[in-house]
Amino acid sequence: MSGGHSSYTPNTGIEKWVDARLPLPRLIYDSFVAYPVPRNLNYAYAFGGILAIMLVAQIITGVVLAMHYAAETGLAFNSVEKIMRDVNSGWLLRYLHSNGASMFFLAVWVHIFRGLYYGSYKAPRELLWILGVIILLLMMATAFMGYVLPWGQMSFWGATVITGFFTAFPIIGDPIQQLLLGGFAVDNPTLNRFFSLHYLLPFMIAGVVILHVWALHVTGQTNPTGIEVKSKTDTVAFTPYATIKDAFALSLFLILFAYFVFYMPNYMGHPDNYIPADSLKTPAHIVPEWYFLPFYAMLRAITFNIGPINSKLGGVLTMFGSIAILFVVPWLDTSKVRSAVYRPWYKLFFWIFVANAIMLGWLGSRPAEGIYTILSQLGTAFYFGFFIIIMPLLGLIETPRRIPNSITEAVLAKTKSGGQPAGVAAAPETKG
Amino acid sequence: MKKILLGLAAAGLGTMLAFGGGAFAEEAAHNAAEPTHFPIKHPEQMKWSFAGPFGTYDKQQLQRGLKIYKEVCSACHSMKLVAFRSLSELGYSEAQVKAFAAEYEVKDGPNAEGEMFTRKAIPADHFPAPFANEQAAAAANNGAAPPDFSLIAKARAVERGFPQFLIDIFWGQYQEGGPDYIHALLTGFGETPPEGMKIPEGTHYNPYFIAAKSLAMAQPLQDGQVTYDDGSPQTLAQYSKDVSAFLMWAAEPHLEDRKKTGFRVMIFLVLFAGLLYVAKRRIWADIEH
Numbered sequence: 001m002s003g004g005h006s007s008y009t010p011n012t013g014i015e016k017w018v019d020a021r022l023p024l025p026r027l028i029y030d031s032f033v034a035y036p037v038p039r040n041l042n043y044a045y046a047f048g049g050i051l052a053i054m055l056v057a058q059i060i061t062g063v064v065l066a067m068h069y070a071a072e073t074g075l076a077f078n079s080v081e082k083i084m085r086d087v088n089s090g091w092l093l094r095y096l097h098s099n100g101a102s103m104f105f106l107a108v109w110v111h112i113f114r115g116l117y118y119g120s121y122k123a124p125r126e127l128l129w130i131l132g133v134i135i136l137l138l139m140m141a142t143a144f145m146g147y148v149l150p151w152g153q154m155s156f157w158g159a160t161v162i163t164g165f166f167t168a169f170p171i172i173g174d175p176i177q178q179l180l181l182g183g184f185a186v187d188n189p190t191l192n193r194f195f196s197l198h199y200l201l202p203f204m205i206a207g208v209v210i211l212h213v214w215a216l217h218v219t220g221q222t223n224p225t226g227i228e229v230k231s232k233t234d235t236v237a238f239t240p241y242a243t244i245k246d247a248f249a250l251s252l253f254l255i256l257f258a259y260f261v262f263y264m265p266n267y268m269g270h271p272d273n274y275i276p277a278d279s280l281k282t283p284a285h286i287v288p289e290w291y292f293l294p295f296y297a298m299l300r301a302i303t304f305n306i307g308p309i310n311s312k313l314g315g316v317l318t319m320f321g322s323i324a325i326l327f328v329v330p331w332l333d334t335s336k337v338r339s340a341v342y343r344p345w346y347k348l349f350f351w352i353f354v355a356n357a358i359m360l361g362w363l364g365s366r367p368a369e370g371i372y373t374i375l376s377q378l379g380t381a382f383y384f385g386f387f388i389i390i391m392p393l394l395g396l397i398e399t400p401r402r403i404p405n406s407i408t409e410a411v412l413a414k415t416k417s418g419g420q421p422a423g424v425a426a427a428p429e430t431k432g
Numbered sequence: 433m434k435k436i437l438l439g440l441a442a443a444g445l446g447t448m449l450a451f452g453g454g455a456f457a458e459e460a461a462h463n464a465a466e467p468t469h470f471p472i473k474h475p476e477q478m479k480w481s482f483a484g485p486f487g488t489y490d491k492q493q494l495q496r497g498l499k500i501y502k503e504v505c506s507a508c509h510s511m512k513l514v515a516f517r518s519l520s521e522l523g524y525s526e527a528q529v530k531a532f533a534a535e536y537e538v539k540d541g542p543n544a545e546g547e548m549f550t551r552k553a554i555p556a557d558h559f560p561a562p563f564a565n566e567q568a569a570a571a572a573n574n575g576a577a578p579p580d581f582s583l584i585a586k587a588r589a590v591e592r593g594f595p596q597f598l599i600d601i602f603w604g605q606y607q608e609g610g611p612d613y614i615h616a617l618l619t620g621f622g623e624t625p626p627e628g629m630k631i632p633e634g635t636h637y638n639p640y641f642i643a644a645k646s647l648a649m650a651q652p653l654q655d656g657q658v659t660y661d662d663g664s665p666q667t668l669a670q671y672s673k674d675v676s677a678f679l680m681w682a683a684e685p686h687l688e689d690r691k692k693t694g695f696r697v698m699i700f701l702v703l704f705a706g707l708l709y710v711a712k713r714r715i716w717a718d719i720e721h
C-alpha cells in the first residue's frame with residue numbers, strides 16, 4: 001500500500017510461489033512490518049490502532065449477539081433479556097458490545113482531537129482526514145441504530161426524536177422521515193430496517209477504514225513536530241517499534257474497557273432503557289447516549305428563528321453543520337505551521353475548544369431551559385467560531401515558535417534539554 | 433494584537449466558569465410547595481453486600497427478600513422474566529425450588545382437545561403475573577399499573593449530579609442507584625408534605641418518588657408485617673433492604689459471576705500490560721524519541 005518500493009524478500013519456496021501469484025504477504029510486510037513511522041510519535045498516535053481493534057471487537061460481539069436477537073417489536077426487549085439471563089456468557093457479550101460502543105467513541109474523539117492538535121488534516125492529508133469524517137458519520141449512524149435494537153424506552157423515544165429531525169426540512173423532510181421509519185411512526189418496520197442497517201454499516205466502515213489506512217500509507221503519518229519525514233534517521237520500522245508501543249497503549253485501553261464492562265456495565269447507559277418501549281408513555285427527559293450529547297446540546301441551542309429558517313430547522317442545520325464543518329477544516333486552517341506545539345495561540349484555543357466540547361456534552365444532558373439554553377448558545381457559538389473565525393484568523397496573525405529543521409533535530413534537542421547526553425545525530429540506532 | 437487574542441481567550445475561559453456557576457444556580461432554584469424537579473429528596477446511600485469489586489449477594493438476605501416479594505409485592509407487581517429454576521441461586525435445593533414453584537398456578541395449553549388449562553408451575557416456568565394485562569393492573573390500582581419487577585433495580589436511578597457522577601466512576605464504583613432508590617421509596621412514605629402542597633386524590637406523598645410528588649402505591653410494608661425465620665429484625669428498615677437486594681438479584685442474576693470474571697480479567701490485563709511495557713522499554717532503549 002505504501003506506494004514506494006518494497007523491501008520484502010520471499011525466502012522459502014512457498015513464499016516465492018505465493019508472492020508470484022498474489023503478493024498479499026508482501027503487502028502486509030510492507031504495510032505493517034517494514035513501513036517507516038516517525039520515531040517521535042507519542043501515545044496520542046496509538047488511538048488509530050485502538051480504533052481498528054475496537055471495530056473488530058464490535059463486529060465479533062455483534063455477530064454473536066445477532067444469533068440470539070429477535071428484531072420484532074414484541075420480542076426484541078425480551079430476547080435481549082434472554083441473552084442477559086440464559087445465553088452462556090450472554091451478559092458478557094452484551095456488556096462488551098454496549099460498552100464497546102462507548103469506548104469506540106471515546107477513542108474516536110481522542111483520535112480526532114489528536115488530528116486537530118497536530119494539524120493532521122493539512123496538505124497532503126486532506127483526503128485522509130475526509131475519509132476519517134466519513135467513518136465518523138457512519139459510526140454515528142451505526143451507534144444510533146444499534147441503540148434502538150434493545151427496544152427500551154430510550155431506544156424508542158430516541159428513534160422518534162432523531163427521525164423527527166428530518167421533518168424540519170421543507171418538502172423533502174416528510175418523505176425522508178417516512179422512508180427511515182417505514183411508516184408514519186417508529187414501529188416494527190423501523191426496527192427491522194434499523195437492524196438490517198446496523199448489521200451492514202460496520203462492514204462499510206471497515207471498507208472506508210481500508211481506504212483511510214491506504215491514504216495514510218501514501219502520505220505517511222504526521223508527528224508531534226508537524227515536520228515531514230526528510231531522511232531515514234527520522235523514522236523507525238513499524239515492527240517492532242510502533243507495534244509494541246501500540247500494543248502497550250491498547251492494553252491500557254483494554255483495562256479501562258474491562259473496568260466498565262465488569263464493574264460498571266450500566267454506568268454509561270440510561271436506566272429508562274431497562275423499561276420496555278411504550279409508545280404511550282413519554283420519558284421525562286429524552287437524552288441520547290453520552291457521545292452524542294454535545295451535538296444534542298447544539299441542536300437545542302437554536303431556540304430562535306433566523307429569517308425564513310424556523311428554530312427547528314435551524315437546530316437541525318446547526319447539528320448537521322457541526323459535523324459537516326469538519327470536512328472543510330483542511331481549508332479553514334490558514335497556518336503554514338502544522339503542529340500546535342509551535343503555535344502558542346492555537347494551542348490555547350484548542351484546549352478551550354476541548355473544554356467547550358465537554359461542557360456542551362454536559363449541557364446536552366440537562367433539560368433545555370433557562371440558563372442551560374443560554375450556555376448552550378454560547379458554547380455553540382464558540383464551537384463554530386473556532387472553525388470559522390479562529391482557525392483562519394490565527395494562521396494569518398499568529399507568530400509561530402521556531403521550528404526545528406528535522407524530526408531528528410527536534411528529538412535530539414529534547415534529549416539534550418532533558419539533561420541526557422545527545423546522541424550522534426545521524427545514527428539513531430546508537431544511543432549517545 | 434496580543435491584547436485582542438488575550439481578550440478572546442479570557443472570554444472563552446469566562447464562559448467556562450459561567451457554565452459551572454449558572455448550573456449550580458439552576459439546580460438550587462425550586463419552590464418547596466410546588467417542586468418541578470423530582471425526586472424531591474435524594475435517596476440515602478446504603479451499604480450493600482453486592483457493591484464494590486468483590487461484592488457478592490448475601491443469600492440469606494435474598495431469601496428474605498423473596499419472602500417479602502412473595503407475601504406482599506407479588507399481589508400487585510409481576511416479575512415475568514424470572515424463572516423459578518433461577519431460585520436455586522439463592523441457595524435452595526432442587527426439591528425446594530420444585531416445591532416453591534408448585535405453589536403457583538400457571539396457564540398452559542392448548543391440550544389435545546384444544547383447550548387451555550391451568551396447572552401447577554414447574555421450575556422452568558416464570559413467576560406468573562397477578563393481573564391478566566396492564567389495563568386490568570391499572571384499573572385495580574387507581575389508574576397506575578404497578579411496574580414489572582424483573583428489571584426495576586436497573587430501571588430506576590436518581591441522577592447523581594456534577595461532580596458526584598464523575599467521582600462515582602473510580603472512587604465509589606457506584607452501581608447501586610437502583611436498590612438505594614427502592615429502599616428510599618419504601619421507607620419514605622411516613623413524611624408529611626410541605627405546607628401548601630396539594631396531593632392528588634388516590635395518591636400518596638413520597639419525597640423519594642422519581643417521577644412526581646406522590647404515587648399511586650400506598651406504603652406497602654410496615655414493621656412486623658412479614659415473619660422472618662432466621663431471627664433478622666422484622667422492621668420496615670430491614671424489610672426494605674432485603675427486598676431491594678432481592679430485586680437487584682432479579683435484575684442482575686449474573687452479578688457475582690461478572691465481578692469474579694472481571695477480577696481475573698483485570699489481573700491478566702495488568703500483568704500483560706506490564707510485560708508489554710517492559711518489552712517496549714527494551715525495544716526502544718537504543719532509540720531516542
Ligand code: HEM
Pocket residue numbers: 044045046047048049051052053055108111112115118120121125128129131132133134135136205209212213216220221222223326
Ligand atoms: C473506525 C474508525 C477509525 C479507524 C479504525 C481509524 C484508523 C486509523 C489508523 C490505524 C490510523 C493510523 C494511526 C494513527 O495515526 O493514529 C489513522 C490515522 C488517522 N486518522 Fe483514523 N481511524 C478512524 C476514524 C477516524 C476519524 C473519525 C478521523 C477524523 C475525522 C480520522 C482521522 C485520521 C487522520 C487525520 C489520521 C492520520 C494521522 C496522522 O498521521 O496524523 N480517523 N486512523
